[in-house]
Every structure is written in structure tokens, then in C-alpha cells.
Amino acid sequence: MSGAEPEALGRAAAKAPGRPTVRPMGARALLAEVDSDEQVAALLGDLMQRQHQGLLGPDVELVPAARTVLVDGLTDARERSTLTAWLGAWEPHSAQAGTGPLVEIPTVYDGEDLAEVARLWGVPPEEAVRRHAACSFRVAFCGFAPGFAYLTGLPDEFAVPRRATPRTRVPAGSVALAGAYTGVYPGPSPGGWQLIGRTAVRLWDTDRTPAAMLTPGTRVRFVPVAPTPGAKGEAT
Amino acid sequence: MTEGQERLRARRVFEVLRPGPLTTVQDAGRRGVAALGVPRAGALDGPAYRWANALVGNDSSGAAGGSAPGTAVGAASGAAVLEATTGNLALRAVGGDAWIAVTGAPAPVRVDGRPVAWCAPVRVRAGEVLEVGAVTAGVRCYVAVDGGFEVAPVLGSRSADLLAGLGPAPLSAGMRLPLGAPGTLGALGPGSAERSPLAGPPAELVLRLTPGPRRDWFEPESLAALGRARYRVSPASNRVGLRLADGPPLRRREGLGELPSEGMVLGAVQVPPDGMPVVFLADHPTTGGYPVVGVVPEADLAAAAQAAPGTPVRLLPTARLDV
Numbered sequence: 001m002s003g004a005e006p007e008a009l010g011r012a013a014a015k016a017p018g019r020p021t022v023r024p025m026g027a028r029a030l031l032a033e034v035d036s037d038e039q040v041a042a043l044l045g046d047l048m049q050r051q052h053q054g055l056l057g058p059d060v061e062l063v064p065a066a067r068t069v070l071v072d073g074l075t076d077a078r079e080r081s082t083l084t085a086w087l088g089a090w091e092p093h094s095a096q097a098g099t100g101p102l103v104e105i106p107t108v109y110d111g112e113d114l115a116e117v118a119r120l121w122g123v124p125p126e127e128a129v130r131r132h133a134a135c136s137f138r139v140a141f142c143g144f145a146p147g148f149a150y151l152t153g154l155p156d157e158f159a160v161p162r163r164a165t166p167r168t169r170v171p172a173g174s175v176a177l178a179g180a181y182t183g184v185y186p187g188p189s190p191g192g193w194q195l196i197g198r199t200a201v202r203l204w205d206t207d208r209t210p211a212a213m214l215t216p217g218t219r220v221r222f223v224p225v226a227p228t229p230g231a232k233g234e235a236t
Numbered sequence: 237m238t239e240g241q242e243r244l245r246a247r248r249v250f251e252v253l254r255p256g257p258l259t260t261v262q263d264a265g266r267r268g269v270a271a272l273g274v275p276r277a278g279a280l281d282g283p284a285y286r287w288a289n290a291l292v293g294n295d296s297s298g299a300a301g302g303s304a305p306g307t308a309v310g311a312a313s314g315a316a317v318l319e320a321t322t323g324n325l326a327l328r329a330v331g332g333d334a335w336i337a338v339t340g341a342p343a344p345v346r347v348d349g350r351p352v353a354w355c356a357p358v359r360v361r362a363g364e365v366l367e368v369g370a371v372t373a374g375v376r377c378y379v380a381v382d383g384g385f386e387v388a389p390v391l392g393s394r395s396a397d398l399l400a401g402l403g404p405a406p407l408s409a410g411m412r413l414p415l416g417a418p419g420t421l422g423a424l425g426p427g428s429a430e431r432s433p434l435a436g437p438p439a440e441l442v443l444r445l446t447p448g449p450r451r452d453w454f455e456p457e458s459l460a461a462l463g464r465a466r467y468r469v470s471p472a473s474n475r476v477g478l479r480l481a482d483g484p485p486l487r488r489r490e491g492l493g494e495l496p497s498e499g500m501v502l503g504a505v506q507v508p509p510d511g512m513p514v515v516f517l518a519d520h521p522t523t524g525g526y527p528v529v530g531v532v533p534e535a536d537l538a539a540a541a542q543a544a545p546g547t548p549v550r551l552l553p554t555a556r557l558d559v
Binding site: 023024025026027028029031033059061062063064065066067068069070072077080141142143144145146147148150187206210211212215216 | 270
């Protein structure tokens with residue numbers, strides 16, 4: 001750093017062992033970084049509770065991601081300093097896995113990349129399906145597109161790379177893997193995830209509240225079903 | 237004709253004769269839905285949006301005010317206006333008279349061919365054609381009408397979101413835009429406009445840069461030189477982001493790998509691997525995996541929305557968080 005640069009500029013606040021790292025995100029937001037997706041879920045839950053208790057403004061938005069929770073819409077320095085102090089004292093814990101609502105997603109496991117995923121896992125495709133459907137998933141966060149949920153629950157050793165060349169069009173309802181995440185494409189879009197199956201469930205509907213079926217904290221299971229005759233292709 | 241059709245016919249509508257290169261319906265945007273992956277959208281030039289509404293007696297307030305977390309959906313998000321990129325718009329008033337006002341980037345305004353005031357309330361009679369010509373400076377015009385453009389709201393807002401594809405499609409010829417209940421502006425009338433509070437489009441865009449979360453991802457020398465760097469607005473800029481070009485790339489430190497996706501805010505300056513900064517505007521993605529070096533305060537983004545491609549840009553790093 002050059003000597004002319006103010007010392008605190010963009011630096012993370014000093015991190016107590018095991019406590020969140022608090023990073024500035026401009027004047028109205030901050031980013032709290034923790035060590036695992038379980039801790040993200042726990043921190044998000046605790047922050048939502050603080051908001052319910054009126055300790056965070058009603059218009060503050062909480063946006064969880066892989067290792068962070070964004071707190072956006074802070075109105076003044078006092079709210080920021082109170083929150084920073086609270087985060088500095090936050091005890092890392094894991095969210096209780098069984099607390100969110102449970103959604104079952106009927107899935108036809110016939111994705112174009114199923115064979116490749118099975119090869120990466122070193123098992124036959126039927127076994128890959130059995131393993132995926134046996135997992136309990138939880139929505140860690142949403143992003144990429146409205147209603148696109150990043151689901152955790154697949155063991156780390158099942159992580160798969162994204163496709164070297166993304167597809168220009170992935171059909172709505174595609175069930176796909178990237179890293180250790182599972183996702184379901186809410187609408188047709190380009191995408192680089194490995195497609196393992198498809199569902200007819202409508203994940204995104206702006207006439208519904210909430211519009212997204214899979215919101216952070218929701219528990220998810222994929223239930224293998226046989227393809228409906230004549231329903232091959234886009235599942236909407 | 238049925239009674240329902242009669243009522244429909246009586247309703248005020250603006251019919252699109254010429255849509256312009258990119259004209260969208262915008263209000264104060266969507267709030268409380270970022271955690272679902274929904275961008276905020278909304279007018280890029282906030283002061284021009286609010287000024288246009290004020291001139292025709294509309295409310296611009298997007299405040300969700302006092303609702304419980306996550307329940308802001310469905311709350312009013314201010315009256316909707318048209319955001320016309322570079323102008324070039326023609327609309328016909330159908331079914332009733334209307335007060336209109338055009339703000340933002342300066343452009344010639346005509347009603348049935350006769351020049352009328354820019355940045356002032358103007359009466360458009362039923363059947364007359366409102367024309368907004370090509371902008372003479374800046375990028376985005378705002379066209380407000382008393383009662384607002386009453387297209388169907390999606391998740392509490394009438395804004396078109398060009399990233400997520402939510403809200404009404406950009407204007408096309410033949411589209412009919414319903415208007416809200418007529419206002420009571422008749423008492424004010426033309427000539428009541430105060431002097432516009434809007435700054436003109438910037439000859440040079442100077443954006444303050446408050447601390448961002450991933451400054452430590454960049455080479456110290458490269459970071460220290462950021463305040464002296466000169467860029468230009470790239471023609472690839474859009475409602476998602478103001479892209480900077482023709483300047484020094486911001487170099488990343490080596491060996492950091494990939495950043496897991498994290499939440500993004502309005503004004504976040506993301507730096508992709510090519511090192512050219514992108515300032516996130518209203519249609520920005522809610523999460524992203526490129527490091528954010530800093531955040532441009534919201535107050536500076538109206539000027540960014542009016543900076544035409546080629547405009548010189550400077551970033552002004554500041555340690556302050558109380559801008």
C-alpha cells in the first residue's frame with residue numbers, strides 16, 4: 001500500500017478467531033464473511049430474527065451467498081456500528097437443518113450430462129441417480145436468475161466441474177450440478193452446469209408469494225419419477 | 237359494444253407510434269426481493285425520474301415504509317414513467333387529455349408538431365401526438381404523465397428489468413400504455429415549472445469510490461494508481477452496468493483463485509479478469525463472483541446514467557463511508 005492511502009480503506013475489520021469478517025460494501029452496506037455454508041445459514045437466520053425484533057430497519061435487505069451475507073440498506077453510521085459490533089461478537093454455529101419448509105421435486109433423471117457425472121463419480125448412472133436422490137438439500141442462496149437456488153447437501157467429494165463450454169440454451173426445469181451445488185433452472189437460459197435431469201415443477205411464478213418456490217433455508221428432496229410419455233424435452 | 241368495452245374505450249391510453257431505440261417503463265424499482273435473485277431495476281436517473289413525476293403531480297416514493305421483512309412486495313413503488321434511451325419517441329394520447337413532462341437528457345419536445353417546453357408540465361389533448369426528438373446531450377429522457385403509466389406491476393413494481401426479463405417489454409410500435417387516474421394538475425398548468433434542479437450531462441464523469449469488500453484482491457500499485465487513471469464510458473454500457481474502457485486495467489494479485497459468489501449492491505464496481513471496471517446500475521445481478529474494488533455512492537449514479545459513450549471517466553477513491 002502506498003503511504004498516501006488511508007489505512008482503513010477497504011480493509012476488513014480485525015477478525016476475531018472464528019468470528020465473521022466484516023467487509024465494507026460502500027456507505028449503505030456491509031458484507032459478513034464466514035467459514036462455511038452452514039454458518040451462512042445460521043448467520044442469515046440470526047440476522048432475520050434481529051430484523052423481526054426491529055434491531056435492523058424494515059427496508060434492509062439480507063442477501064446470502066456462498067460464504068457471505070450481504071446487509072444492504074443501512075441508513076446511518078449508528079446502525080452500521082451497532083451491527084458491526086454485533087457481528088464481531090457473533091458465535092459461529094450451524095443452522096438447524098430441519099427447520100425450513102420441505103419441498104419435494106419430482107425429477108426425471110435423464111439429463112444429457114448424467115453419464116458424464118456418473119463417470120466423474122466412478123459409478124454407473126443408476127447409482128449416481130440413487131445417490132443424488134438420497135441427499136437432503138437446503139437452499140443456501142439464490143442468484144444467477146430470479147428463483148435460481150443454489151442447493152447444498154451433496155457431499156464435497158461429489159463436486160463436479162462446470163462444462164468447459166456452456167450451453168447457449170438450457171431448458172426450464174433442468175436439474176443440474178456445478179461444484180457441490182445442485183440447481184434447477186427456473187426458466188430457459190444459457191448455462192454451464194451439468195444437466196442430470198428435469199422437473200415439471202414451476203419454480204418461479206410472479207403471481208405467487210413468494211414468487212420463488214425455493215427460498216433460502218428451504219429443504220429440498222429430489223424424487224425420481226418416470227418420464228411422462230410425450231413430455232420429453234422442455235418441462236413446463 | 238359491451239359496457240365493459242365502453243369503459244375500456246373511455247380509459248386514457250398512450251399509443252406508441254415510434255418506440256425509440258430502447259424505451260422502457262420504469263418506477264422506483266423492486267425492493268425486498270434481492271434474496272430471490274431479483275434485481276432492483278427502476279429509473280437509472282433518480283432525480284430526473286422524481287422531477288418528471290413532480291411536474292405532473294405524481295408521487296415518486298418507492299419506500300416500502302414499515303412493512304415486515306420480505307413483505308414489501310406489492311407495495312407502491314412510485315408512479316411509472318418512460319425511460320427513453322436517446323429519445324426519438326412518438327406517442328398518441330387516446331381516450332382523454334393528459335399532462336406530461338419530459339426531463340433528463342435535454343431533447344426537443346413537440347405536441348402535434350408545435351414545440352413545447354422541456355422540463356415543464358405540458359397539456360396533451362386526446363388525439364394529439366407527443367414527440368420527443370433525439371437527445372442533444374446525455375443519454376436518457378424521462379416522460380411522466382399525470383396518473384402514471386399503469387402497466388401491470390410485477391413483484392411490486394412496474395419497472396422493466398432487462399437482466400431478469402421481468403416487467404413490461406421495451407416499447408414497440410402499436411403498444412398501448414394505460415394511464416392511471418387523471419391528476420389534479422390543471423390548477424397548476426404550464427409555466428408553473430420551477431427551474432430544473434438537474435445538472436446537465438457531464439463533460440467528464442467523476443465518480444466517488446467508497447471502500448469495497450475485495451480491495452485486497454488487487455495489486456497494491458495498481459490500486460494506488462486507480463485515482464489517477466483515466467477511462468472512457470464504453471459503448472457496451474447498459475442498464476446493467478456502466479462499463480469503463482480505454483484506461484489501465486486493474487491488476488489482480490496472483491494465486492487468489494476464484495471468489496465464491498457474493499451479494500452485490502447498486503454502484504458496486506466489479507472488476508472482471510480483464511481488469512476493466514464495471515459500475516453496477518439498476519439492473520445489476522444480485523450476486524456475482526468478480527471482486528468488488530469499491531462502491532460508487534447512489535448520488536453519483538444519476539450522472540453515470542447520463543454519460544454518453546466516450547465520456548471521460550475518473551474514479552475518486554475515498555475512505556469515507558458517510559457520503
